[in-house]
Amino acid sequence: MHAELNEWGGRLSALGAFEAPARGWQAVMAAREAREARLDRRWPVAVAAALLAVTAALGVWLQSAQRALSADAGASAPAAGAVAADMRAENERLELILARLPERQAMRGSTAFTVVVLEDRLALLDDRLSRVALEPNAPERSEQLWRERVGVLHSLVQVRYADVVGSY
């Protein structure tokens, strides 16, 4: 076994070497300048994005704090239907944010893969939501699905947002 491994190592190591491209160092310096320029352009956008993200997070936090306060103040927990309505409203808000993000003609492969996975998950949840009324525990199940949809949408917004910010 080891002899075989050594044999492969020996044969492969003996294969020819490739010449590095001519003027390679100049190309490296040019690539470095291009990367720095990209980073310089990103700063103002990143600051604006961070401010927007903080504002959005504050909004979400205020909303959830308000909900918690009203839940405490109320004699009983809100009905499942009301929670599902809240979740639907949150879904709409996130969908709106997604719609406002600029469409990218090209994105990093790994980002595209993540977006596809999240969008597939959304499609699956939408399919389940369209059939949830037929299930015996429809209100609870509906609320659970809407909650999950909000979570997936949150992730999608974050990924798309980071991608848009990263492209500047």
Next chain:
Amino acid sequence: MPRISDIDLPDALVSAARAGDTLALEAVYAATAGPVYTLLRRLVRRPAIAEELLQETFVDVLEHIGAFEGRCPLPAWIRTLAVNRALMYLRSPWHRGLEWLDKDPGGADRLPAPRREPGAPLDPGLERALMTLPSLSRAVVWLHDVEGYTHADIGFALGRTPSFSKSQLARAHRRLREVLKQDEPLAEVTPCTPN
């Protein structure tokens, strides 16, 4: 062909490079670019991608040389950056989407021939066989057999287990043997015309 980790750089050059001296960094590039490019050409099939990865690797070197602590030789550190860049590319869905283009049966034959060092044996069969392997298998073979990575190192770099690396290597060796066997000339030539 020297392995990248076997390249010996003078201590003074490494110190100057760590201090950010551009001339020293250019000298490090001159000493290591060839073997790093060869490594990248073995890991990724397309010359243009290998060139881009080479540039990105050395931009990483320029940016992070201050973080190099000298716990391993500088060429080995540069190799790690290059391997990370290449594996990041190989794992990307963008690359996986392009891979079908490389399945052209004549593709490997059309690749430009590498420079052969004087005295190095010519082994076009092995070159071709290597190029028939899927990208990740080829990476495992090259990193293990030539660069001396352990299965644990490869598993870590690929975000997989050492067993994944072992099974990939065994399968890749089997595949190489099969392709090389197909290339062997027939021992006896059977006449195709009746006597």
